[in-house]
Amino acid sequence: MHPRSANEHRTQQNKRGGVKDSPLVEIQGRHLKLTNLDKVLYPSAGFTKGQVIDYYARIAPVLVPHLNARPLTLKRYPNGVDEQFFFEKNATKHRPDWVKTAPIWSEGNRRNINYILANDLPTLVWLANLAAIELHPSLSLAKEIACPTMIVFDLDPGPPANIVQCCQVAFWLREIFQRFGLESFPKTSGSKGLQIYVPLNSKTSYDTTKPFAHALARLLEDEHRDLVVSDMKKALRTGKVLVDWSQNDEHKTTIAVYSLRARERPTVSTPVSWEEVELAFKKKDPKLLVFEAQKVLERVQKRGDLFEPLLNLKQKLPDMSGLARKSPAEAMKAGLDLAAHGVTRGSGKRRSSSAPRRTVPSRRRKL
Numbered sequence: 194m195h196p197r198s199a200n201e202h203r204t205q206q207n208k209r210g211g212v213k214d215s216p217l218v219e220i221q222g223r224h225l226k227l228t229n230l231d232k233v234l235y236p237s238a239g240f241t242k243g244q245v246i247d248y249y250a251r252i253a254p255v256l257v258p259h260l261n262a263r264p265l266t267l268k269r270y271p272n273g274v275d276e277q278f279f280f281e282k283n284a285t286k287h288r289p290d291w292v293k294t295a296p297i298w299s300e301g302n303r304r305n306i307n308y309i310l311a312n313d314l315p316t317l318v319w320l321a322n323l324a325a326i327e328l329h330p331s332l333s334l335a336k337e338i339a340c341p342t343m344i345v346f347d348l349d350p351g352p353p354a355n356i357v358q359c360c361q362v363a364f365w366l367r368e369i370f371q372r373f374g375l376e377s378f379p380k381t382s383g384s385k386g387l388q389i390y391v392p393l394n395s396k397t398s399y400d401t402t403k404p405f406a407h408a409l410a411r412l413l414e415d416e417h418r419d420l421v422v423s424d425m426k427k428a429l430r431t432g433k434v435l436v437d438w439s440q441n442d443e444h445k446t447t448i449a450v451y452s453l454r455a456r457e458r459p460t461v462s463t464p465v466s467w468e469e470v471e472l473a474f475k476k477k478d479p480k481l482l483v484f485e486a487q488k489v490l491e492r493v494q495k496r497g498d499l500f501e502p503l504l505n506l507k508q509k510l511p512d513m514s515g516l517a518r519k520s521p522a523e524a525m526k527a528g529l530d531l532a533a534h535g536v537t538r539g540s541g542k543r544r545s546s547s548a549p550r551r552t553v554p555s556r557r558r559k560l
Contacts, residue, residue: 223291223315227322234273234324238458240486245453246321248486253314255498256451260317262334264297264308266446267320268327274455281325284309292316295335301444310335326455329446338443342394343503344402344510345447346410347437349386351430354420356482359387360474362421362434365413367467373511378500379470381482383454383462386434387470388447392506399443405510406438450500453486461489464499 217224230243249256267281284294284307293312296305311317311328320328332341346366348359363379366389370377377391393402410423413436422433440447448454448462463484473481484492 220315220318221313223289225289225315225319225322227318232273234270234326235457235459236273236275240459242322242324244486245324245326245459246318248453248459248490249317249321250314251490252451252493253317255493255500256449257311257313257317258498258504259450259500260311260328260330262295262310262312262336263330264295264333264335264338265311265331266329267309267323267325268329268455269324270326270455271324274326274457278455282306282308285323289315289319292319297335297338308335326453328449328452330449331443331446332441333443339398341397341399341402341441341443342392344391344393344406345440346389346406347382347386347435347440347447348388349382349430349435349437351422351427351433351435354432354434356381356385356387356479357474357477358420358434360470360482362413362417362436363387363389363470364474365417365421366409366436369409369412375508375510376502376506378464378502379467380450380462380464380500381460381484382448383452383460383484384456387482388462390500390503392503392508393510394505394507395509397510399441401510403438403441405513406441408513410436410438450503451489459486460484461486463489463492466499 217226227243227246230241230246232242233239234242234245268278269281270276270278284292288309293310293316294307295310296307298304299306308331309316309320311320311330331338332343332345333339334342348362350356350359367377370391375391377389380388380390382388407423410421413421414423420433421436422429423436423438425435425437425439439445450462450464452462454460454462461484465482469481473479
């Protein structure tokens with residue numbers, strides 16, 4: 194966490210808490226240039242590129258494990274969050290030779306796309322220096338791209354609904370997972386909604402996870418039509434919560450835990466406890482689930498990585514193959530009935546609680 198300049202013992206922070214331009218810095222033995230560090234990327238907050246780099250450097254101990262070995266799509270904002278952006282999948286040719294990549298076949302492009310793998314701190318800092326504000330990893334590891342290690346539900350509110358209504362839908366999801374014997378973990382999207390993750394880390398495929406997610410979304414829609422919609426059409430979403438099941442696809446990505454978002458202020462996709470979700474719902478206060486960069490660093494220092502189970506908790510989705518002739522919602526209902534009798538329950542195995550938890554350094558680190 195202590196990048197060193199080639200000419201200085203360390204670079205200095207500017208008055209805004211970022212880092213001053215240095216022709217060359219050394220980070221864990223890797224050399225790279227940091228440029229335009231005083232450039233404001235979040236005009237409403239006065240948050241600079243240097244502060245973006247500083248945040249990613251300090252959050253790296255908990256962020257990198259969630260990015261490690263996963264194909265990464267970048268969302269870059271070279272002139273700030275109020276200006277034009279672009280997605281970048283194929284790794285730029287002008288990259289350091291130590292940045293690792295993975296070739297992944299793209300059926301649509303009929304060629305391999307060379308995705309970046311953000312496996313370490315130097316790569317993460319290099320990406321931040323490119324103004325890659327948002328990081329969108331695959332649900333799979335590059336070496337097993339057809340095998341997701343998790344299943345995710347993106348709860349997206351249609352105004353006037355907000356994240357408070359997402360909390361209610363999240364509780365319904367959690368209840369279903371519990372009936373299947375599965376643990377689930379919430380995080381904010383860093384934007385408007387909430388996301389619920391179920392770690393798997395076991396042999397599966399998108400041919401299993403995507404239909405399961407779709408069936409569950411359809412079931413919630415059938416049972417709670419006043420609040421839930423599973424269809425992507427925006428016209429259907431006014432005042433409701435979209436349970437977006439479609440993210441469970443080999444060709445899609447989801448915002449990374451601890452990633453900054455390109456909003457008016459530097460908000461972060463933040464893991465939260467179910468108790469925090471319950472409190473926000475009870476108080477009907479969306480602000481209780483909004484976290485900016487500095488607050489997230491403080492949370493991780495105090496509480497560790499609330500999303501660590503996503504890395505190691507092994508669970509299996511219930512076997513619902515015998516219900517294939519039913520509609521998605523009917524199949525899920527039948528599956529829940531079977532789960533009540535212990536027939537289709539999934540299984541889970543957690544790593545020993547004695548394992549050390551990851552935190553960020555307690556004091557501000559300097560690049």
